[in-house]
Every structure is written in structure tokens, then in C-alpha cells.
Amino acid sequence: MVPFDLTAYALAKACYVPRTRIERIARKEIGITADTALRLGRYFNTTPELWLNLQSDYDMRTARAQIGTELDSVEPHGKEAA
Secondary structure (H helix, E strand, O other): OHHHOOOHHHHHHHHOOOHHHHHHHHOOOOOOOHHHHHHHHHHHOOOHHHHHHHHHHHHHHHHHHHHHHHHHHOOOOOOOOO
8 A cells, every 4th residue: 555655544534445345454454355355346447356466375375374385295186195
């Protein structure tokens, strides 16, 4: 929001959502839902898919970091253990 000189209040008001929703997204407490993606896409003249893809990418990176090396222990289906 900083590059656009927007406050959470201003963005929330423009998108007709509660200010707390924008603040919680910015603090990484909640993710971007389809509803929010539609609104942000409209406001910023982008696609809603852009916002959902950004959220999905963030979720995958966060999950990968949390799982760590345990993911390497998962054997792909059909592959015999060495």
C-alpha cells in the first residue's frame, strides 16, 4: 500500500470491506479470499487471479519452509523405497 500512498482505511473503504480485513492481510494474519481478490482486482485494474496466485505462492512457500526436510522423506507413489 505504501507505493500507492494508501492507508488500510482508504483501501478498505474503496473496496467496501472492513478496515480490519486489509490490516490483517497486511500483517499476514489472514489470506486473500476470492471475495477480496475480486475487489482488489477491480480497484487496482488487475485480474482477481493475480491476487489469488500471489496468495497461493505465499502459502506454498510458507508451507515448504514449515515442512522443511520432512518433505524429502515422502516417497512418490509407485516408487519403491531404496
